[in-house]
Amino acid sequence: MIRTAILGASGYVGAELLRLLERHPALVPTRLFGDSKAGQKLGSVHPQIGGAVAALEVERFGPEALDGIDLVFAALPHGESQKIAAGILDRGCRLVDLGADFRLRDAADYARWYGEEHQAPALLDRFVFGIPELHRDAIRGAQAVAAAGCYPTSAILACKPLIDAGLIDPASLIVDAASGVSGAGRAVKEGTAFNTVDGSYSAYGLLTHRHTAEMEQELGATVLFTPHLAPMTRGILATCYAAAAAGEMDGDEPLRVLRQAYADEPFVRVSDEPPSTKWVAGSNGAVVTARYDPRTRRVVALGAIDNLGKGAAGQMIQCANLMFGLDESSGLAASGVFP
Ligand SMILES: NC(=O)C1=CN([C@@H]2O[C@H](COP(=O)(O)OP(=O)(O)OC[C@H]3O[C@@H](n4cnc5c(N)ncnc54)[C@H](OP(=O)(O)O)[C@@H]3O)[C@@H](O)[C@H]2O)C=CC1
Numbered sequence: 001m002i003r004t005a006i007l008g009a010s011g012y013v014g015a016e017l018l019r020l021l022e023r024h025p026a027l028v029p030t031r032l033f034g035d036s037k038a039g040q041k042l043g044s045v046h047p048q049i050g051g052a053v054a055a056l057e058v059e060r061f062g063p064e065a066l067d068g069i070d071l072v073f074a075a076l077p078h079g080e081s082q083k084i085a086a087g088i089l090d091r092g093c094r095l096v097d098l099g100a101d102f103r104l105r106d107a108a109d110y111a112r113w114y115g116e117e118h119q120a121p122a123l124l125d126r127f128v129f130g131i132p133e134l135h136r137d138a139i140r141g142a143q144a145v146a147a148a149g150c151y152p153t154s155a156i157l158a159c160k161p162l163i164d165a166g167l168i169d170p171a172s173l174i175v176d177a178a179s180g181v182s183g184a185g186r187a188v189k190e191g192t193a194f195n196t197v198d199g200s201y202s203a204y205g206l207l208t209h210r211h212t213a214e215m216e217q218e219l220g221a222t223v224l225f226t227p228h229l230a231p232m233t234r235g236i237l238a239t240c241y242a243a244a245a246a247g248e249m250d251g252d253e254p255l256r257v258l259r260q261a262y263a264d265e266p267f268v269r270v271s272d273e274p275p276s277t278k279w280v281a282g283s284n285g286a287v288v289t290a291r292y293d294p295r296t297r298r299v300v301a302l303g304a305i306d307n308l309g310k311g312a313a314g315q316m317i318q319c320a321n322l323m324f325g326l327d328e329s330s331g332l333a334a335s336g337v338f339p
């Protein structure tokens with residue numbers, strides 16, 4: 001039994017962690033932490049979550065709260081985990097952090113994209129970037145993992161093998177991605193209100209979205225990224241375009257490269273058809289595809305994930321499974337919920 005604390009248990013990612021952990025054989029939610037909902041029973045904060053965990057109280061975090069805890073999942077607003085990570089690691093806990101605090105290797109990049117100085121730059125080296133398909137061995141040996149952002153996960157999984165194989169020019173990458181509204185979290189905001197989102201499709205964060213930095217870091221590319229908000233609850237679809245590298249290839253070469261790269265991956269499926277977000281809803285799955293267009297000499301690559309699954313809670317659990325030497329797929333369904 002691995003005693004697990006969840007920071008941000010009262011948020012959307014917290015709820016998804018608790019839902020997925022219901023079927024996990026080893027990770028047991030033991031202490032749950034929140035902010036404004038501290039003092040409430042979990043069952044009243046997330047009425048959809050049943051079982052013994054519903055009776056636990058959402059607590060306010062303090063260092064003594066980690067007595068006897070083996071693993072901390074942190075799903076907090078950006079900037080919060082850098083205040084507490086040192087204390088968590090000093091206690092010997094393993095930490096999977098989903099905020100952006102420790103994803104960028106360079107504190108100067110953090111300051112540039114997040115508009116504030118990093119509070120714990122000395123800890124950055126201790127975190128491994130949390131996409132198992134890229135960094136599996138390092139995650140296995142890590143005490144601390146910075147799970148990737150949701151948009152970067154979808155685009156990186158679609159494009160990384162194509163860059164590694166030299167099929168596309170990494171200086172020419174364009175990523176258009178659309179997210180479901182749960183990607184913005186539980187708090188009520190005008191931009192994510194029903195009347196704003198329903199029946200509408202909009203772009204935001206033009207040229208400045210912080211996930212650009214993660215994509216560039218992990219892909220070694222220059223990325224023009226435009227996020228979009230789609231009128232759905234869950235899911236991200238990234239559509240990525242890049243100029244083909246010099247030389248000839250047939251239209252299916254990118255697809256063959258993806259098939260080879262992901263042949264042994266439990267959670268990444270390569271599809272002949274362009275994927276839909278519903279294929280992966282509620283799961284830790286990712287579906288990717290790609291083609292070369294000889295007419296425009298461009299490659300188009302697509303990646304679909306559930307922002308709360310492979311883009312958040314699923315990926316956190318996949319990383320934790322590796323860190324504790326468990327079966328990587330423990331507790332993680334690969335099939336989506338459809339219809
Ligand atoms: N939603 C998604 O699809 C994804 C989210 N993420 C990232 O994961 C993190 C959590 O996201 P999400 O669950 O959607 O967010 P929510 O807004 O739904 O939840 C935030 C959680 O953090 C708690 N919290 C807020 N402020 C503080 C604070 N100052 N100290 C301690 N706890 C605090 C909240 O507690 P309370 O409710 O009790 O006030 C709540 O439990 C964010 O960094 C987000 O960017 C990353 C990938 C995907």
Ligand SMILES: CC(=O)N[C@@H](CCC(=O)OP(=O)(O)O)C(=O)O
Binds near residue numbers: 181
């Ligand atoms: C739809 C929506 O608003 N999505 C969020 C990104 C999701 C997220 O939580 O960001 P991190 O992965 O960096 O934590 C946004 O664009 O700010």
